[in-house]
Amino acid sequence: MNRTDRINTMMRYINNRQYFTIRELTTQFNISRSTAIRDLNTIQELGMPLTASVGRDGGYAVLQNQLLPAVQFNSEELKALFVSFLATLNTQLPYLQNRKTLTEKLVAIASQTQQDDLLTLQELLVFDHTNPRNPKLTELADHAPVLLKPLLNACLTTRQLVLTTAQKTRTVWVHHVFNRQNNWYVDAWDLTQHRFVQLAIAQLTQVAPVAKDQTIDPAAIKAAIRQARPQPNVRLQLNAAAIQRFQQHPHPTVALQFRDAFQQTAILACFLDPADAHQIADFGRWYLYLGAGAQISQAPAPLIHYLRQTAQRLLTDLPQ
Known part of the structure; x- marks a missing residue:
């Protein structure tokens, strides 16, 4: 771990504690006492308000009700985030409708040299789903199905849902939500027919949670799945x-x-x-x-x- 990475990690370590000692830092980061003191001086220069108490181990505390410095990324971390965005172009991912503002914020925190590196990476890298004629991250041409995001948000509360298409309404337990060949599907256990079904999310017209008084014990659902799981054909x-x-x-x-x-x-x-x-x-x-x-x-x-x-x-x- 280089010094920049160590200091960033140390700041997070300190921020999660009301009180710490230099001995704890030397043990946690495998550094000498003098190195720990130099790192603490750098951290204070970056704006983290620390108070020192007298003692053999040099106790420190973070001043309460003080604004801490914003999260900082080194060059390699910025590249990792930027390339991750590039790799998801034209894949119709949920939660990425705001890719334009996310990209602008990411570039805004970068130095001029880092910005130049990111723009060069955008010109160089072309992934499977990227249109070489339109590789810009700020172009939103890959909208996901309308109900994909509501479906995922509903699953964060309960995976027992009522899914409606133009042909049928099903009460299901959602097993997976997956993408294949640029289409999104939900793999779900039908709680009425006691079998797995796959539904194209683009064909869903409504997503709603099962009423609380009608939900089934998750352990009972998993037991039913184990019992009904068919042999491979x-x-x-x-x-x-x-x-x-x-x-x-x-x-x-x-x-x-x-x-x-x-x-x-x-x-x-x-x-x-x-x-x-x-x-x-x-x-x-x-x-x-x-x-x-x-x-x-x-x-x-x-x-x-x-x-x-x-x-x-x-x-x-x-x-x-």
Whole structure:
């Protein structure tokens, strides 16, 4: 840890305590007594109000009711935040509708040299979802579905929700909210039908919490899920190329089972509801995305039928 990082960490450490000693600082940060004193002098120069008491260990306290200095970022931390924003361009993330103001505030706290570095990074880096002709962070062209943010906010209070689409209203327990192929979905346990369902968030028309007097004990929900969890009816074998694609766009509900120490081959096993045409089509498109490195060893008939139809259509559409 360099001196700048140590002082920033030390300021947070001090701010969380009413009283501390130099001995505590030397132990916590593995530094000498003289180094601790120099760091404290620097911290006081930065504006943190400290009072010293007489004693062998040199006790200190932070003056109460005093404004502490604003959070400061070093150059590498600023780059990390800025690059994180760049990596999320055009991914329709929630809570990023204010990316423009966030970016302006981030750049505002940077020095002129740091600003130049950030702008150079913006010109250099192009991620998968970035439009090379429009890489600016302040352009908001990646709005998420309207109800994605309300859904997530509701889940922070309770994961038992009433989700309404144009066709149906479901009472569910939300398991995952995931993004695949630029679309957002909610993977949820239907509390009435006692099975998992996947709903496109763009198709939701209303999100509401379950009434408190109608909520179910979470332990009972998890027990029901364990009891009703079906055996996998889809099994894929993946080589290194397919594994790499999986890692870029993983399946939201399952993990790979690697078959060798170098993680060059793997098996994916999951369950698809043969009666759910939307789920079958969604998985079929994702399977085709994995490429020739993914081979099916087991699958329900509707998935095989969907893949055959898709392949036939592609062959038919090829020019003669």
